[in-house]
Amino acid sequence: MNPYLCRNCLRETPSREAGAARAPTICPGCGSPRLVSHPELDQLSIAHIDCDAFFAAVEKRDRPELRDKPVIVGGTGGRGVVSTACYIARIHGVRSAMPMYQAKKLCPHAVVLPPDIARYKVVSRQLRAKMEALTPLVEPVSIDEAFLDLTGTERLHGAAPARVLMRLAREVEEDLGITISIGLSTNKFLAKLASDMDKPRGFSVIGKADAKAVLAPLPVGRIWGVGPATQAKLAKNGIKTIGDVQNMPLDRLLRAAGEDGMCLRRLAMGEDNRVVTPSRERKSLSSETTLSTDISDPAVLERHVREAADTVARQLRAEKLAAATVVLKLKTANFQLVTRSRRLARPTQTARDLLDIALPLLATEADGRRFRLVGLGVAVCPPEETQEPGLDFGPPPDNRRLKLESALDQVRARFGSKVLGLKAPNPKADPPPSARKPDRGK
The missing domain is CATH 3.30.1490.100 (DNA polymerase, Y-family, little finger domain)
Incomplete structure (x- = not known):
C-alpha cells in the first residue's frame, strides 16, 4: 500500500496505521487534510507550477484589508477586460478575459484594481529564483507559470522531486506571500493538466499507468492546442471527450482531424515528447x-x-x-x-x-x-x-x-511603480524629436 505524504509538515504516514480500519484523512502529526498518495509519487519528475490568481494574490498580499474581499485586476475603462480574479470573485462567475462591465454586474461589490505589471514581475523573478535553485531546467511559460524537470536531482536535494516541490510550495507561501498549484507527472502535457485539477494550493499527480484513465472522461478541449474551432470540427465527427480520441480507429480519426490526428492520438494516450527547455529567447x-x-x-x-x-x-x-x-x-x-x-x-x-x-x-x-x-x-x-x-x-x-x-x-x-513617468514635452525645454539634436553623450 502507498504511504501518504502531508504537504503541510511533510510527514509520511502509512496507508493504514496499526489498528486503523481505513486510510488516514488527516495527518497524524499536524492534523492537516492535505495528504497526497500515488503509486508513482517518488518516480515522477516533470512538474508544472502555476500561481493561484497571481495578480490578485499579490494585491491582497500587499493590501491585507483586501484579504476577504473579491478582487478583480484588469482594465478599469469601459472596454477593459479581466486579467485576474481572486477565488472569491470567481465564486460569482468572474473569469479571466471577461469584459469588465460583465464582471462588475456579476460581482458589483468587488474591488477593481488596474494591473501593476512591474510589481508582479518582481514577485515572478523571486519565484523563478526559487525554482532555479532546485533545477537548471526551468521553462517559464508566462509571468506566473513554468515547467520544471527535476530528473536526477534526488542526490542533490536528498529527496524525491515530489517532496522537494512540496517544500517549495511551503517556502513560496512563507517567503513571497502567494500560493502555487503543482502538477507532477511524466511529461509536460500531463503535468500542466494536473496543475489545473486541484486549485488553489493544489498538488495533483498523474502517473504513467493511470494517465489514460484520467484523461478519458475529460472534454477534448483539454488537449493542448485544441481550441473552440477544432472542438466544433471534432464534435461533428462524434469526438467530444479525450476517450473518444483514444477509442476511435486511427483511419477515422485522421479523416476527422486531418494532419493533426496523430498528435491528438498521442496526447490522448498521455504521450508527449516535448522537453523542458530552460531558455526561451525574448523577441x-x-x-x-x-x-x-x-x-x-x-x-x-x-x-x-x-x-x-x-x-x-x-x-x-x-x-x-x-x-x-x-x-x-x-x-x-x-x-x-x-x-x-x-x-x-x-x-x-x-x-x-x-x-x-x-x-x-x-x-x-x-x-x-x-x-x-x-x-x-x-x-x-x-x-x-x-x-x-x-x-x-x-x-x-x-x-x-x-x-x-x-x-x-x-x-x-x-x-511605487506609478509615482513617476514621462511627462508631455515642454516646447522650450524639450524640443520635439524632429528638432532635437542627437545625444552624443557629452
Whole structure:
C-alpha cells in the first residue's frame, strides 16, 4: 500500500496505521487534510507550477484589508477586460478575459484594481529564483507559470522531486506571500493538466499507468492546442471527450482531424515528447491600451504612446534587454489595425530613444481618424548584438538618458511603480524629436 505524504509538515504516514480500519484523512502529526498518495509519487519528475490568481494574490498580499474581499485586476475603462480574479470573485462567475462591465454586474461589490505589471514581475523573478535553485531546467511559460524537470536531482536535494516541490510550495507561501498549484507527472502535457485539477494550493499527480484513465472522461478541449474551432470540427465527427480520441480507429480519426490526428492520438494516450527547455529567447516587448472611447486628439494619443514607451523601457532595463526596432500600433474605430515600425540607429533601453522614433510615426497617422487602441512595441536585439563592444547597458556615466531613467527606476521601486513617468514635452525645454539634436553623450 502507498504511504501518504502531508504537504503541510511533510510527514509520511502509512496507508493504514496499526489498528486503523481505513486510510488516514488527516495527518497524524499536524492534523492537516492535505495528504497526497500515488503509486508513482517518488518516480515522477516533470512538474508544472502555476500561481493561484497571481495578480490578485499579490494585491491582497500587499493590501491585507483586501484579504476577504473579491478582487478583480484588469482594465478599469469601459472596454477593459479581466486579467485576474481572486477565488472569491470567481465564486460569482468572474473569469479571466471577461469584459469588465460583465464582471462588475456579476460581482458589483468587488474591488477593481488596474494591473501593476512591474510589481508582479518582481514577485515572478523571486519565484523563478526559487525554482532555479532546485533545477537548471526551468521553462517559464508566462509571468506566473513554468515547467520544471527535476530528473536526477534526488542526490542533490536528498529527496524525491515530489517532496522537494512540496517544500517549495511551503517556502513560496512563507517567503513571497502567494500560493502555487503543482502538477507532477511524466511529461509536460500531463503535468500542466494536473496543475489545473486541484486549485488553489493544489498538488495533483498523474502517473504513467493511470494517465489514460484520467484523461478519458475529460472534454477534448483539454488537449493542448485544441481550441473552440477544432472542438466544433471534432464534435461533428462524434469526438467530444479525450476517450473518444483514444477509442476511435486511427483511419477515422485522421479523416476527422486531418494532419493533426496523430498528435491528438498521442496526447490522448498521455504521450508527449516535448522537453523542458530552460531558455526561451525574448523577441519582443509591448504595452498597449484599449481606450474607453474612440480618440482622434493627437495630444491624447501622444500621452498614451509616452506611457507605453515608459513601460516598455522599464521592462527592457529590468530584463537587461535592448530594443532594436520600434513598432507603433493603432487600431481604428472600425477595428482596422495600423502598425508602423522603424529600426533604431543603435540598441537602446530608454523611453526617450523609443519616443524619438514613435512620435513622428504617430504624427503621420494622427490625421483625424478615431482610434480605439494605441500601443508601442519593440523588437529585441539578438543576444550577440547586445554583447558587442560599446553596447554595455550598465548604465555608463556618459549616457545621460539611461542614467536618468535608471535612477527613476530606483525611485519607483521605493515609492511605487506609478509615482513617476514621462511627462508631455515642454516646447522650450524639450524640443520635439524632429528638432532635437542627437545625444552624443557629452
